[in-house]
Amino acid sequence: MMRLWAGELAPLHIALSAIVLLWDLYVARRMTQTRGVPPVIGTLTGLAALLIAPALMVALVSTSSLSGRALYTIAWVWPLTAVLVTVQAAAATARGHIARAAGIPIVIYDGLLAAVYVTRWMLAEGHPPPDSLLALSAAQTGAQAITASRLAILSPWFLHIPILAPATATRRRFGTTVRVALATLAVAWTALIALQIPRSTRALASYSRYADDRLQERPEGDFLIGVKVFPTLRTGPPPLALRTDLDLADTLDVGIVSVYIAPEGATARALDSLARSLERQRSAGRRLIATLGYPRNARNAWATSPPQYTEARAREATRIAQRLRPDFLVPVVDPFGAGQRQLGPLEPQQWAQLIDAIARSAAASDPRIRIVAHIGGFTRRDRVLFDWAMRAESPADVVGMSLMPWYDGAESLDRDMIAADKWIAAAASEKEVWVLEARGFPAVHGELNQERALWGALAWATSRSAVKGYVVYQASDYESPTGLRAPGGRIRRATAAVRRAIRALREREISE
Secondary structure (H helix, E strand, C coil), X not given: CCXXXXXXXXXXXXXXXXXXXXXXXXXXXXXXXXXXXXXXXHHHHHHXXXXXXXXXXXXXXXXCCCCHHHHHHHCCHHHHHHHHXXXXXXXXXXXXXXXXXXXXXXXXXXXXXXXXXXXXXHHHHCCCCCHHHHHHHHHHHHHHHHHCCCCHHHCCCCCCCCCCCCCCCCXXXXXXXXXXHHHHHHXXXXXXXXXXXXXXXXXXXXXXXXXXXXXXXXXXXCCEEEEECCCCECCCCCHHHHHHHHHHHHHHCCCEEEEEECHHHCCHHHHHHHHHHCHHHHHCCCXXXXXXXXXXXXXXXXXXXXXXXXXXXXXXXXXXXXXXXXXXXXXXXXXXXXXXXXXXXXXXXXXXXXXXXXXXXXXXXXXXXXXXXXXXXXXXXXXXXXXXXXXXXXXXXXXXXEECCCCCCHHHHHHXXXXXXXXXXXXXXXXXXXXXXXXXXXXXXXXXXXXXHHHHHXXXXXXXXXXXXXXXXXXXXXXXXXXXXXXXXXXCCHHHHHHHHHHXXXXXXXXX
């Protein structure tokens, strides 16, 4: 995990959160051993301390569709714990057991977190929270982008830990210093969250611009809508994901399914298992996109020998082409995003060489396969790689893009779609463009805004003749909380919009 967030403040944030957690446990232990603590405060402290560690684990684990089915029914434990800590801190401060200069900042901080985590629980249960609470929850994620990682919006692993207020006197200078430090930390984190509220409020309001967007007719039938299924596979598909994701693909009646395969999962046995699992999808006429991910030791393997790393990935891509026989193969995922975090900073030319070697090896084993060059972002280096992929001499048959709203909501998504228009026009190529990863953020910006984000990107895609496909990322919450299905199994409202779009485009195609 540290390698994933290398170069950011995630290690510092995790360390501070661990210190706060240890402090909470220490406060509870000391108060249970000290006479004279008021029964009410002692009870609140004991309950909070008893719950905080297991509640934190539930909060983290229940965000995945693989484990959330077993834990989503007790997801309320984490917001309840935050509320208990807030009440405990307020009681200790009101009764003068902690100096108000230190107690009040802690109470305000804990109160903010309680509101945020209650809002998250409401979202998880499918209950739309008030806009003010949703903006506060989004602001907390925005603060995490500053204090931890810019990818906090994609990861449920970044949380703020509420702080218990000590209700025992201290005469030691060290104890006073610790209390002042925690109060200062509470002030800093509260201020960062508060500063993000205007931005998050604008972001939530911005999605309304997509509410009335209309899809463009594609009478040629040359536009496919699909969905990414399963987590990144290191073995065969998990049974739960196999059942729920493929059922969702059938319900939506998608034209394409997308799977991501880690190198560890590109064994003959695992690929044969996956091929059998997808037989029904293929027999239904659905096309298949297979994406090759990165190995666990990607950075070390690349640093040791780039040629050997390339050869290993080429062998895996060839095995995927032979065993799985996908219609499309993505040799590399998001070079300047996920790729840079996994391999380190490579130049566009190096990524082009890597894609070229893997693609040619796979195409040699199956000439029918179409190679997709994935351009995950819209930076200057992404533009260089996009221009290379769109050239006639590159091995790419299709160029895939990622579209997601990010922290600024629709403003970020609009900027990316405008950039995509410019890039496509400047390339003047006949190659197809796909939206390979279309996302919204239901756990941060709400399910209504996830629906609007997906719809806005889909309206853009259907109105561009160069764009031939659109893949929703993803069927369920796996690597990120962006799925059409919540961890508890509940279908999010964006699913109905995707199904409506598929039916509308298909009916127009038939009528033509």
